Amino acid sequence: MTQEPPAIPYPLAPAPTIYHPSPDYTRMRETCPVARVELPDGACAYLATRHADVRRVFTDQRFSRAAAAGPNRPTRELGSLAEDSLIGMDPPRHTTMRRAVSHAFTVRRVEELRPRVAALVDRMIDELEAAGPPADLITHLSGPLPISVISTLFGIPERDRERVRQWSDALVGDWDADPDAPRAALEAFRELIDERRREPGDDLMSALISVWDDHDDLTERELVSVTAGIFVGGHETTTNQLNLFLLVLARHPEQLAGLRGDDPVAVARAVEELSRFIQLGDNGVLLPRVTTEEVELGGVRLPAGAAVLPAIASANRDATVFPGADTLDLTRVHNPHLAFGAGPHHCLGAALARMELQEALGALLRRLPGLRLAVDEAELRFRPGLVVRSLESLPVTWDR
Numbered sequence: 512m513t514q515e516p517p518a519i520p521y522p523l524a525p526a527p528t529i530y531h532p533s534p535d536y537t538r539m540r541e542t543c544p545v546a547r548v549e550l551p552d553g554a555c556a557y558l559a560t561r562h563a564d565v566r567r568v569f570t571d572q573r574f575s576r577a578a579a580a581g582p583n584r585p586t587r588e589l590g591s592l593a594e595d596s597l598i599g600m601d602p603p604r605h606t607t608m609r610r611a612v613s614h615a616f617t618v619r620r621v622e623e624l625r626p627r628v629a630a631l632v633d634r635m636i637d638e639l640e641a642a643g644p645p646a647d648l649i650t651h652l653s654g655p656l657p658i659s660v661i662s663t664l665f666g667i668p669e670r671d672r673e674r675v676r677q678w679s680d681a682l683v684g685d686w687d688a689d690p691d692a693p694r695a696a697l698e699a700f701r702e703l704i705d706e707r708r709r710e711p712g713d714d715l716m717s718a719l720i721s722v723w724d725d726h727d728d729l730t731e732r733e734l735v736s737v738t739a740g741i742f743v744g745g746h747e748t749t750t751n752q753l754n755l756f757l758l759v760l761a762r763h764p765e766q767l768a769g770l771r772g773d774d775p776v777a778v779a780r781a782v783e784e785l786s787r788f789i790q791l792g793d794n795g796v797l798l799p800r801v802t803t804e805e806v807e808l809g810g811v812r813l814p815a816g817a818a819v820l821p822a823i824a825s826a827n828r829d830a831t832v833f834p835g836a837d838t839l840d841l842t843r844v845h846n847p848h849l850a851f852g853a854g855p856h857h858c859l860g861a862a863l864a865r866m867e868l869q870e871a872l873g874a875l876l877r878r879l880p881g882l883r884l885a886v887d888e889a890e891l892r893f894r895p896g897l898v899v900r901s902l903e904s905l906p907v908t909w910d911r
Contacts (some may be wrong), residue, residue: 545810561829565823572801579798580598621866665716665738699862704734745860753868771876787846801817891903
């Protein structure tokens with residue numbers, strides 16, 4: 512065992528661009544892969560930076576999400592949404608709730624949706640073409656596509672989708688700076704659930720309500736948080752992934768030129784590599800854990816009750832797992848990235864997100880030759896106060 516490292520300030524030094532994680536991660540993976548860090552409030556935590564250690568934090572039940580999602584949680588992202596939704600629970604309660612919704616997100620069910628999503632993408636690209644070039648990708652494709660798909664699963668009519676999207680945006684905002692907006696959004700989701708309970712349909716929300724009403728130990732507050740959490744996860748991340756994919760590809764024109772939209776295998780590989788490569792958040796840490804007993808991680812003995820921060824951005828740049836990890840390689844075959852997590856909390860909608868990203872990217876490449884940014888990258892602006900990088904707009908152009 513190595514001696515416990517001294518605490519270092521966290522967050523780490525920022526990266527010079529949005530395309531790479533903090534440069535401190537490279538040094539830490541080599542010299543102190545599980546580092547004791549001091550959080551802004553003075554509390555200490557342990558930062559896991561290697562792929563194997565981050566994956567173990569996700570898969571070993573001694574690293575608890577429930578213990579890290581309460582009022583004293585080490586980081587504040589997603590506020591109370593993290594407490595009562597699936598992302599804030601441990602088995603067996605998490606297992607019970609996840610089982611209630613997982614049937615809607617199986618690979619088989621997702622593949623059954625693929626033709627409908629492909630047709631939806633084509634219609635949206637028709638509108639994109641009619642508006643430009645140039646045109647805003649977020650307005651015409653990356654924004655409405657995921658919201659349309661998840662709304663269809665939830666049985667939300669088209670007339671209501673814009674207001675539901677606004678509730679979702681509020682839930683990924685800064686809960687500390689403006690707690691009223693996300694709380695109002697949760698209340699709006701509660702009212703939507705009440706409406707659906709009175710008039711159920713053949714949709715995911717009705718199925719969730721039915722499961723909850725059959726279990727005396729599942730609370731209404733949890734139903735609201737789980738419903739809102741699935742909705743947020745079903746569109747916010749996918750929208751921003753697609754936007755960042757295009758930004759990364761704009762920086763690698765030679766790889767973009769070699770990627771053919773009519774080759775589904777190549778597109779699927781590209782989606783995996785781009786998912787590994789992009790930086791969705793500033794710090795690259797996804798939902799901390801707290802140890803339930805003393806446990807060893809990366810040669811460091813962690814006491815019970817220790818906060819652990821799994822640095823996905825660092826794990827996905829671990830050169831022992833990904834040769835040439837800091838280089839984008841759209842032909843990479845072995846790609847066990849952790850962009851969708853792992854273990855019990857592996858992203859419920861990962862198969863759905865992958866399918867949407869494959870269909871959108873493939874169609875853009877097929878239909879819009881020479882697709883590229885229509886403005887200088889320096890002119891792009893990210894929306895402030897969100898836990899993921901979210902562009903205000905993404906003007907693109909192409910060859911007619």
